[in-house]
Amino acid sequence: MGLKGRDLVSIKDLSKQEIESIISAARRHIPVAEGKRTSTLLDGKLLALAFFEPSTRTRLSFETAMLRLGGRTITIADPAVSSVAKGETLSDTVRMLSGYADAIVVRHPNEGASRLASQVSEKPVINAGDGAGQHPTQTLLDLATMEEHFHTLSGLKVVLMGDLRYGRTVHSLAYALALFGAHLVLTSPPALRIPEHIRSDLAEIGADIREEADLRRAVQDADVLYVTRIQKERFGDLAEYARVSSGYRLDPSILEEVKPSFIVMHPLPRVAEIPSEVDSSSHAAYFRQAFLAVPVRMALLSLILSGQPGPGGG
Ligand code: CP
Numbered sequence: 001m002g003l004k005g006r007d008l009v010s011i012k013d014l015s016k017q018e019i020e021s022i023i024s025a026a027r028r029h030i031p032v033a034e035g036k037r038t039s040t041l042l043d044g045k046l047l048a049l050a051f052f053e054p055s056t057r058t059r060l061s062f063e064t065a066m067l068r069l070g071g072r073t074i075t076i077a078d079p080a081v082s083s084v085a086k087g088e089t090l091s092d093t094v095r096m097l098s099g100y101a102d103a104i105v106v107r108h109p110n111e112g113a114s115r116l117a118s119q120v121s122e123k124p125v126i127n128a129g130d131g132a133g134q135h136p137t138q139t140l141l142d143l144a145t146m147e148e149h150f151h152t153l154s155g156l157k158v159v160l161m162g163d164l165r166y167g168r169t170v171h172s173l174a175y176a177l178a179l180f181g182a183h184l185v186l187t188s189p190p191a192l193r194i195p196e197h198i199r200s201d202l203a204e205i206g207a208d209i210r211e212e213a214d215l216r217r218a219v220q221d222a223d224v225l226y227v228t229r230i231q232k233e234r235f236g237d238l239a240e241y242a243r244v245s246s247g248y249r250l251d252p253s254i255l256e257e258v259k260p261s262f263i264v265m266h267p268l269p270r271v272a273e274i275p276s277e278v279d280s281s282s283h284a285a286y287f288r289q290a291f292l293a294v295p296v297r298m299a300l301l302s303l304i305l306s307g308q309p310g311p312g313g314g
Contacts, residue, residue, distance in 0.1 A: 029302075160226050162248065192244060
């Protein structure tokens with residue numbers, strides 16, 4: 001697999017086989033991610049983390065991944081204390097960072113920002129979320145979570161719930177799941193339906209997709225419920241946000257009717273959409289999902305920065 005030196009801006013940048021290889025490599029990174037083994041695979045490598053939007057998991061799991069592999073990081077975590085606050089453009093910031101680091105991870109509120117960054121950077125750019133666009137590395141860890149639980153990605157029935165309009169995680173995930181022959185069920189408030197351009201991408205690859213307004217009916221025979229937060233920060237009108245988010249919450253009694261192997265996932269952060277009483281359920285997979293961010297990003301960084309998948313991968 002030739003990921004060395006490549007950008008990852010959209011999940012469409014990866015083939016099905018490349019996704020499978022990253023997930024397989026991630027499995028072998030788990031002991032290092034857990035601190036049970038050590039690695040120096042990325043000794044001497046430097047990763048720039050350029051975050052122009054808030055993040056906990058993505059930024060810290062990229063940083064953890066790099067440190068666990070013996071590499072190092074430099075970070076813009078708060079644009080207010082970088083020269084962006086003086087009016088510096090994203091292009092200039094990225095061009096400069098590409099002279100400092102071996103790869104750049106970018107999160108930005110504008111859709112298309114990572115694509116722009118990749119066009120001006122001499123080093124690989126990894127999209128860590130661009131507005132309501134894409135979040136491809138989240139998709140890799142989402143798939144790794146499903147693969148670990150079900151031992152396959154083929155033909156899963158996945159319900160995507162919530163903010164399908166602005167939720168970048170579902171835009172990337174729906175496409176990848178369709179590549180693996182998933183049956184997709186969409187359930188969202190009418191104002192937050194999946195955008196037409198994502199639908200047409202899904203149609204192009206022959207996705208099996210339907211909408212179901214009734215969540216109880218949607219999860220019947222399902223394998224996964226993927227819950228998303230209503231993306232308050234993307235609403236121009238907060239009254240509209242209050243209207244669509246009101247009462248948006250998973251009713252735990254729904255879990256009494258699902259298959260024993262059924263899992264609930266969420267990219268996190270959650271607000272109120274999954275009540276904390278679900279956390280102790282055997283169906284709750286979202287904290288395992290958050291942990292798997294580390295080995296998945298270790299595998300990805302290993303492949304992009306060194307061309308090596310990591311332990312046991314040659
Ligand atoms: N899942 C995710 O992107 O989380 P953060 O916003 O905390 O990075």
